[in-house]
Amino acid sequence: MSGTLMPDLTLDLTAAEHARILAKSALFDPPPAQLADGRRELVGLSRAELAAEVAAIGEAPFRAKQIWHWIHHRGVTDFSRMSSIARPLQQKLAERFVIGRPDAVTVQTSEDDTRKFLFRFRDGQEAETVYIPDREEDRGAVCISSQVGCTLSCRFCHTGTQLLTRNLGAAEIVGQFMAARDAYGEWPSPTGEAPRLLSTIVLMGMGEPLYNYANVAKAMTIAMDNEGIALSRRRITLSTSGVVPMMDRAGAELGVNLAVSLHAVRDELRDELVPLNRKYPIAELIAACRRYPGASNARRITFEYVMLKGVNDSQADARELVRLIAGIPAKVNLIPFNPWPGSPYETSSNSAIDRFAKIVMDAGFASPVRSPRGRDILAACGQLRTESRRDHPLAAAPGCTPPAQRC
Secondary structure: HHHHHHHHHHHHHHHHHHHHHHHHHOOHHHHHOOOOOEEEOOOOOHHHHHHHHHHHOOOOOOHHHHHHHHHOOOOOOOOOOOOOOOOHHHHHHHEEEEEOOEEEEEEEEEOOOOHHHHHHOOOOOOEEEEEEEEEOOOEEEOOOEEEEEEOOOOOOOOHHEOOOOEEOHHHHHHHHHHHHHHOOOOOOOOOOOOOOOOEEEEEEOOOOOHHHHHHHHHHHHHHOOOOOOOOOHEEEEEEEEEOOHHHHHHHHHHHEEEEEEEEOOHHHHHHOOHHHHOOOOHHHHHHHHHHHOOOOOOOOOOEEEEEEEEOOHHHHHHHHHHHHHOOOOOOEEEOOOOOOOOOOOOOHHHEEEEHHHHHHHHHOOOOEEOOOOOOHOOOOOOOOOOOOOOOOOOHHHOOOOHHHHHH
């Protein structure tokens, strides 16, 4: 009897945890995608939502397909440039809708050509986005933020010192990629085997993507649409610190590449470095990785491991890491710690990193040492942070738990 009830109980518990996470995420929802003059933002709408907006103004369904093409394939932000649409309809659309982008407040270019954008959104909130060009080919990754601030407070991460203010909306998430393409002039979207300068999206910027799952999933679905930006799921990597229930959901619904911010192989240490571990300890996290759909030698799960001198960089740590991930199609990215003002940690020595990498590689796992990019402009892994710390109204309410402790 109990054996037949257990699966249903497990599903009920998982569903309840999904609901809890999504409900708490909703407390930090972005403002409505509507201007003060009443016009509606079209970036960030799903195909069905765009079709509904077009139908609501009395236009034929095929118009939605045309508008989608101009926005997401051509990158147009001005209705008057939609040459397949007659001028009266262009004017009608301009009266009711807008095609926006986040404003680039500052743009910094590193000595290694990494470029960091500080984007400001309509309510004045800001987040950082980084473009990391490949050193050898005309391609690169756009590192996108999912939240203003972060809810996790990981000890080694500069972003974690900025409390969560709010989630970014789907328009603001996909809009970062679109604005970066504006900067590099990569419109219309390359098709087929044509090379892409902005070839991949990595959700590794500010915030924990799985604590803003609804908006992240919607934005990535838009980015993957074959008649728009048309990035394949193989070109998108979602990085999480281990929100286990939402890892299962992301795998089932999005199927994008998974990167896991591990950083420690013992619960006592990971509790300190990545406080989320207290809720979803290492054993649960690794189990979720083992069941992540689509993981294979061709699509390996990436375990990210920041190298902290004298903290997590011993040969014993390396051997335990190998034991933990045995049997998982995986690679391990070793990340030399990128210092930031006031950080309590130091970067592991080259010799310690080399010894660690050799143990992992000898066990059959690729173990590249990530070359720091954009350090001189604080654009490297773990360095993103905005100076504008406007607290979310919930954070200021009497007796309210600070955002960093909510999830």
